[in-house]
Amino acid sequence: MQTNMLYKMFVDIFKKMAVLILKIIGRFELSNLGAYLINLKTQYHIKKMRSTFINEQSREIK
Known part of the structure; x- marks a missing residue:
């Protein structure tokens, strides 16, 4: 149960980072x-x- 919670937290953090990186890339694209x-x-x-x-x-x- 504990590892499942940690995994969900990690996935959430990873998704937020990915969105941030995509936003930064989109800004610098051109x-x-x-x-x-x-x-x-x-x-x-x-x-x-x-x-x-x-x-x-x-x-x-x-």
């Missing part, structure tokens, strides 16, 4: 921060793709 985050994400994906591509190339050479 600003520089949104563009910066999108840029970081795409750079990460490009680096990841490049590293897998290089790994596959080196395997073919061997």
Whole structure:
């Protein structure tokens, strides 16, 4: 019974945090921060793709 109450409290806090984060993101969506985050994400994906591509190339050479 006690763990159930703790779980409900945790879920409520998590939901409130999620709503707050979404509100903040919505406010910055069209600003520089949104563009910066999108840029970081795409750079990460490009680096990841490049590293897998290089790994596959080196395997073919061997």
